[in-house]
Amino acid sequence: MTEETPGFDKNEPEVPADDAARSDDTARGAGSAEQAGPGAPAAESAGAPAGGEAGPGSGAGQEVQQVALTAQLDQARTALRERTEDLQRLQAEFANYRRRVERDRVTVKEVAVANLLTELLPVLDDIGRARDHGELVGGFKVVAESLETVVAKMGLQQFGKEGEPFDPTVHEALMHSYSPEVSETTCVQILQPGYRIGERTIRPARVGVAEPQPGGPARSEDAADAGKDAKEAGEAKGSDDGENGGPEEG
Numbered sequence: 001m002t003e004e005t006p007g008f009d010k011n012e013p014e015v016p017a018d019d020a021a022r023s024d025d026t027a028r029g030a031g032s033a034e035q036a037g038p039g040a041p042a043a044e045s046a047g048a049p050a051g052g053e054a055g056p057g058s059g060a061g062q063e064v065q066q067v068a069l070t071a072q073l074d075q076a077r078t079a080l081r082e083r084t085e086d087l088q089r090l091q092a093e094f095a096n097y098r099r100r101v102e103r104d105r106v107t108v109k110e111v112a113v114a115n116l117l118t119e120l121l122p123v124l125d126d127i128g129r130a131r132d133h134g135e136l137v138g139g140f141k142v143v144a145e146s147l148e149t150v151v152a153k154m155g156l157q158q159f160g161k162e163g164e165p166f167d168p169t170v171h172e173a174l175m176h177s178y179s180p181e182v183s184e185t186t187c188v189q190i191l192q193p194g195y196r197i198g199e200r201t202i203r204p205a206r207v208g209v210a211e212p213q214p215g216g217p218a219r220s221e222d223a224a225d226a227g228k229d230a231k232e233a234g235e236a237k238g239s240d241d242g243e244n245g246g247p248e249e250g
Contacts (some may be wrong), residue, residue: 017138061081061176114202119194121203123147125192170194170201175208185211 187207194205
């Protein structure tokens with residue numbers, strides 16, 4: 001006598017393992033579709049068209065992208081223009097700074113040379129007085145001439161001569177007199193020569209001046225002119241009398 005296992009039917013057909021797995025997947029897919037509801041098939045059908053073709057919205061996207069690129073290009077051009085203007089401004093400021101530094105350097109050099117030569121002016125005055133008195137001889141003469149050559153190379157120029165018109169901007173009058181031999185205020189004596197460097201006067205010429213004598217030459221000339229006019233008038237009157245035959249006799 002054999003025992004039968006409960007629930008086991010010998011006549012029940014065997015199901016292959018692959019078919020059973022496929023059936024389980026189908027059942028699960030159907031359950032998911034039921035849970036998704038009626039909107040799921042519509043969502044799947046509304047997907048991208050077959051073949052990966054772009055929809056009608058792709059043209060608008062390209063336009064938006066082009067506008068964005070144009071805006072970025074304008075911003076880049078604006079920034080480039082601003083940087084160029086900044087560079088030009090800096091270049092102009094540097095050029096002005098360089099010219100100002102060069103001008104200041106020349107001015108400082110001229111001031112330094114003028115200060116040095118100003119200290120040497122008393123020595124030059126002594127040399128001039130020695131030359132006027134005939135004491136500039138021997139080795140002292142050689143040294144004096146060398147010094148005068150050096151200061152001349154440094155730009156020192158001497159001015160002030162007798163007989164030139166008095167100019168208060170370059171002359172300093174220390175003596176005053178009147179003279180009938182001058183027609184304007186004139187330098188008649190050079191007490192100390194003046195010195196300049198270029199257009200800059202470092203010491204005016206100290207001179208004695210003479211002015212025309214009050215009522216001198218001018219009044220004499222007027223008297224001479226008056227006498228000449230009277231003489232011409234007398235000659236003209238005499239000639240008229242001669243032509244008319246002289247005065248009538250009684």
